[in-house]
Amino acid sequence: MNTDTVSIKKPEDRFAFVDQDSLYADEITRKNIGFWADAARRFKQNKVAMFFLIVLVLLIVMSLLGPVISGKDYITINGQDKNMAPCSQYWLGTDNMGRDLFTRSWVGLRTSLVIALVAAGIQLVVGCLYGSIMATLGGIVDDVMMRIVEVISSIPNLILCTLLLVVFGNGYVQLLFALSVTSWTGTARLVRGQILKLRESEYVLASKAMGGSNMHRILKHLLPNTLGLLILELAQAIPSVIFSETSLSFLGIGLMPPNFSLGTMLQQGQSTMNFYPFQLLVPCVLLSLLVLSFNVVGDALRDALDPQLRN
Amino acid sequence: MAKFVAKRFVYMIITLFLVFTATFFLLASIPGNALTMKIHKLPAQAQERIMQKYGYDKPAGERYLLTLKNVVTKGDFGESIAKSGDTLGSILQKRLPPTVRLNIQQMIVGVTLGLILGIIAAMKRAKAPDFIILIFCMFMTSVPSLVIALILQLTLTGPSGLLHLPIIGWPKGKDLWFGGWQFTILPTFAGALFYVAGYARTTKIAMLDSIYQECTTTARAIGMSETQVMLHHVVRNSFIPIVTFLPGTIAGMLSGSLFIERVFSVPGIGSYYVECITQRDVPMVLGFTVFYSAITIVSIFVSDVLYGIVDPRIKLVSGSSR
Numbered sequence: 001m002n003t004d005t006v007s008i009k010k011p012e013d014r015f016a017f018v019d020q021d022s023l024y025a026d027e028i029t030r031k032n033i034g035f036w037a038d039a040a041r042r043f044k045q046n047k048v049a050m051f052f053l054i055v056l057v058l059l060i061v062m063s064l065l066g067p068v069i070s071g072k073d074y075i076t077i078n079g080q081d082k083n084m085a086p087c088s089q090y091w092l093g094t095d096n097m098g099r100d101l102f103t104r105s106w107v108g109l110r111t112s113l114v115i116a117l118v119a120a121g122i123q124l125v126v127g128c129l130y131g132s133i134m135a136t137l138g139g140i141v142d143d144v145m146m147r148i149v150e151v152i153s154s155i156p157n158l159i160l161c162t163l164l165l166v167v168f169g170n171g172y173v174q175l176l177f178a179l180s181v182t183s184w185t186g187t188a189r190l191v192r193g194q195i196l197k198l199r200e201s202e203y204v205l206a207s208k209a210m211g212g213s214n215m216h217r218i219l220k221h222l223l224p225n226t227l228g229l230l231i232l233e234l235a236q237a238i239p240s241v242i243f244s245e246t247s248l249s250f251l252g253i254g255l256m257p258p259n260f261s262l263g264t265m266l267q268q269g270q271s272t273m274n275f276y277p278f279q280l281l282v283p284c285v286l287l288s289l290l291v292l293s294f295n296v297v298g299d300a301l302r303d304a305l306d307p308q309l310r311n
Numbered sequence: 312m313a314k315f316v317a318k319r320f321v322y323m324i325i326t327l328f329l330v331f332t333a334t335f336f337l338l339a340s341i342p343g344n345a346l347t348m349k350i351h352k353l354p355a356q357a358q359e360r361i362m363q364k365y366g367y368d369k370p371a372g373e374r375y376l377l378t379l380k381n382v383v384t385k386g387d388f389g390e391s392i393a394k395s396g397d398t399l400g401s402i403l404q405k406r407l408p409p410t411v412r413l414n415i416q417q418m419i420v421g422v423t424l425g426l427i428l429g430i431i432a433a434m435k436r437a438k439a440p441d442f443i444i445l446i447f448c449m450f451m452t453s454v455p456s457l458v459i460a461l462i463l464q465l466t467l468t469g470p471s472g473l474l475h476l477p478i479i480g481w482p483k484g485k486d487l488w489f490g491g492w493q494f495t496i497l498p499t500f501a502g503a504l505f506y507v508a509g510y511a512r513t514t515k516i517a518m519l520d521s522i523y524q525e526c527t528t529t530a531r532a533i534g535m536s537e538t539q540v541m542l543h544h545v546v547r548n549s550f551i552p553i554v555t556f557l558p559g560t561i562a563g564m565l566s567g568s569l570f571i572e573r574v575f576s577v578p579g580i581g582s583y584y585v586e587c588i589t590q591r592d593v594p595m596v597l598g599f600t601v602f603y604s605a606i607t608i609v610s611i612f613v614s615d616v617l618y619g620i621v622d623p624r625i626k627l628v629s630g631s632s633r
Contacts, residue, residue: 150322151329154611155604158566162588163600167337243455247570250457251585266461270574273465274478280465284458292453299449 035224042304049300056293059286063113066106074104075258083276093278095268104265105282109290111261115176115245120237122180124230127187134188135195142192153185161244162253170256175248179241187233194226228305235298239291246287262287316616323612330604331597335378338593339371346392348591365392378597388598393590399598402583409481410572410579412488413498414564421503422560425510426553430546432511433518444511451508456567460501460574467497479576498575502567506560513556517549524548554617558610565603 033041043049067074070091078098086093092101134145152160164178198204198221207217248254249263250270257264262283269280346365350358362368366377366389381387391397432444451459468478482491521527522545530540568581576582580599587595 147325151326151333154326154608155330155600156562156566156607158569159584159600159603162569162585163334163337163596166588166591166596167341239453243457246455247457247566250570251573253585253588263457266457270461270464273461274469274471277465280461284462288454288458291455292450295449295453 039301039304043300046300046303049297052293052296055289056297059109059290059293060113063106063110066109067103070100070102072100072103074099074107076100083272083279085276086278092282093276095265095279096272096276101279101282104260105262105286108260108262108265108283109286111255111259112242112245112263112287112290115172115179115261116238116241119176119179119183119241119245120234122176123183123187123237123241124234126180127184127233128191128230130184131188131191132195135192135199149185149188152182155182157182157244158247161248162251165248165253170254172255172259175245175254178248179244183237183241187230187237190229190233191226194229195222198222198225231305232298232302235294235301239294239298242287242291242294319612319615323608326608327601327605331379331382331601332375334597334600335375336371338597339374341591341593346593349393365390382601388601389594391587391592391595393587393592393595397595399595399602402595403580403602406578406580406583408488409577410568410581413495413502413571413577413579414561414568416495416499417502417506417564417567418560420499421506422510424503425507426514428507428511429514430518430541432515433522433545434541436515436519444515448508448511451504456501456505457570457574459504460498460571463497463501464574481575481577481579494575498571498577501574502564502571505567506563509556509560510553513553514549517551517553518545521545521548551618554614557617558607558614561610562607565606 076099078094081090081094081098083096084090084094084098090100090102092105095101095104130145130149134142160182161178164181165174168174168177204217204221207221212220245254245261246263246266249261250267252267255261255264265283266280266287269283273280346361346367350361353361359368366374369377378389381389386400388399391402428444428447432441435441464478467474468476476493476497480494482494524544526548527540527544530544535543565581568577568579569585570581571577572579572581573585584596584599584603586592587599
C-alpha cells in the first residue's frame with residue numbers, strides 16, 4: 001500500500017470534542033452493581049423482612065444476654081418459690097421446681113438455636129459433598145449413591161430420628177447426629193441437580209472453550225450459581241430442624257434432663273397447663289417467634305436472590 | 312407405563328428390604344433392650360431360659376435370617392418383649408383405627424381448605440384476600456403444629472375453656488369411626504392447619520403458572536366463561552404440583568401423629584410407637600419402622616404413577632426421573 005497517496009487532514013477539522021455527560025444525559029442508567037449488592041438492596045426494601053431480621057437478632061442477643069440480665073441461673077431450685085406467677089422477682093414466674101422461667105427460656109432458646117444452626121450446617125456440608133460427588137462421578141456410582149439417598153428419604157424423618165436416638169442414646173452429639181442423618185438427602189439431590197444443570201450450560205462450555213482451568217470454573221461459575229440456592233436451603237433447614245428437635249424433646253426422646261431446650265419446656269408446660277398456663281405460653285411464644293422470623297427472613301432472601309425478579 | 316410401574320415396584324421392594332436390614336442391625340447393636348432391663352434381677356438360669364424363649368441367645372446374623380423368614384412368610388415381626396402377648400398385627404388391629412381416622416380427617420380438612428384458599432388467593436391476587444391468606448399461611452407454617460395443638464388444648468378445652476371440649480380422649484365403641492366429634496375436632500385441626508398453609512401456597516403458585524399459559528388465553532378468547540376457564544384449564548393444570556405434594560403430606564402426617572396423639576392422648580399407633588421407643592422394645596420398634604416406611608414408600612410409588620396419569624406430557628422413562 002502506498003502511504004503517500006493518503007492525505008491526512010488535521011483531526012480538529014473533522015472531529016469535535018463531545019462532553020460525555022451531555023451526550024448520555026437523557027439515557028436512564030443505573031449504576032452497575034453486582035448480584036450480591038443488588039440482592040442486599042432488594043432485601044432492605046422489604047420492610048417486614050427487616051423487622052423480623054431485627055427480631056431474630058434480638059432473640060439471638062437475648063439468648064446470650066438474657067440470663068445475665070436477670071442475674072439468676074437456670075438450675076437453682078427454690079423450694080418455696082414453686083409455680084409462681086410473673087412478679088418483680090421472677091419476671092416470667094417460676095416452674096414446678098422453683099427455677100426462674102425467664103432465665104430458663106433464654107437458655108432453652110439458646111440450646112434450640114445452637115442445635116438448629118449446627119445441624120443445618122452439617123446438613124449443608126454433607127449434602128453439598130455428597131451431591132457434588134454424585135454429579136461429578138456419574139455412572140454406576142451416581143446410581144448407587146442415589147439409591148442410598150432414596151432409602152434414607154423413604155423413612156419418615158421423625159421415625160428415623162427416634163430410631164437413631166434409641167440406638168445411640170440421648171445427648172447433644174447423638175441428637176445432632178440423628179437430626180443430620182435424615183436431613184441432608186434433600187440438599188444432596190438439590191446440589192446434584194444444580195451441578196448437572198450448570199455443567200450443560202453455555203457459559204461453562206464457553207469457559208472450557210476459552211481454556212479456563214477446572215478450579216476457575218468451580219470458583220467462578222459453579223459455586224456462585226449454587227450459593228444462592230444453598231442460602232435458601234439453609235434458611236429452610238433451620239426452622240425444620242428446630243421443629244424436629246422440639247418435637248423429639250417434647251416426646252421425651254430428644255434431650256434428657258439436666259439438658260433442656262424449648263421442646264422440653266413445652267412438655268413440662270403441658271403437664272401443668274390448666275393451673276399455670278404461663279409455663280406453657282412462654283416457650284410457645286418464643287418458639288413461634290423464632291421460627292416465624294426465620295421463615296420470613298428466608299422468604300425475603302428467596303425473593304431477593306431470585307434473578308427472575310430483578311428489574 | 313407398565314414397564315415403569317414394574318420397575319418402580321421392584322425398587323420399592325428392594326428399598327423396604329434395605330430398611331428392614333438396616334433397622335435390624337442398628338437395633339441389634341444396642342447393648343441393652345427391654346428384656347435385659349426386665350430380667351436382670353432374676354437368677355442366671357431363668358435369664359438364660361427367657362433369652363432362649365425370645366431367641367436372643369443366638370448371634371445376630373442367625374436371628375436376622377430367622378426374623379426375615381418369619382416376616383416374609385407370615386408377616387410376623389416377633390412378640391413384644393416389653394408387653395408380652397403384643398405383636399405388630401394385634402397392635403395394628405387395636406390401634407390403627409384412631410390413627411387412620413385422625414389422618415383421614417386431617418387430610419380432608421387440610422387439603423380442602425388449602426385448595427380453596429389457594430384458588431381464592433390466585434384469583435384475587437394482589438388484592439386484600441390474597442394478602443390475608445398470605446399472612447395466614449406464613450403464620451401457620453411458622454407456628455409448629457405442636458404449639459398449635461398445645462394452644463388449642465389450653466384455650467378451648469376443659470371446664471374453663473371456650474368450647475368446653477374434652478381435654479383428651481378418643482371416641483370408643485360404635486363411635487370409633489364416626490361420631491364423638493367433640494374428641495376428634497381439636498386433633499384434626501391441630502394437624503390439618505399445617506397442611507392448609509402448604510397446599511394453599513402450592514395451589515396458588517401452580518394456578519398463577521397456568522393462568523398465564525396460552526391455552527388459558529385461548530380458552531378465554533373463544534368465549535368460555537370464567538368458571539369454565541378456571542375449572543377446565545387452570546385448576547386442572549394446577550393438579551400436577553399438588554399431586555407431587557401428596558406423599559410428603561402422608562409421611563408428614565405419620566410423623567405428626569406421633570406428638571398430636573401424645574398431646575391429646577389418642578390411643579393410636581403413634582403414641583404406642585413412642586412407648587416402644589422409650590422402653591427399647593426391639594421387635595416392635597423394628598416392626599413399626601418397617602410399617603411406617605412401607606406406607607411412605609407406597610405413597611411415593613402411587614404418586615409417581617399418578618404423576619404420569621395427571622400429566623400425559625411426562626414421559627416415564629427412568630427410575631430416578633422424579
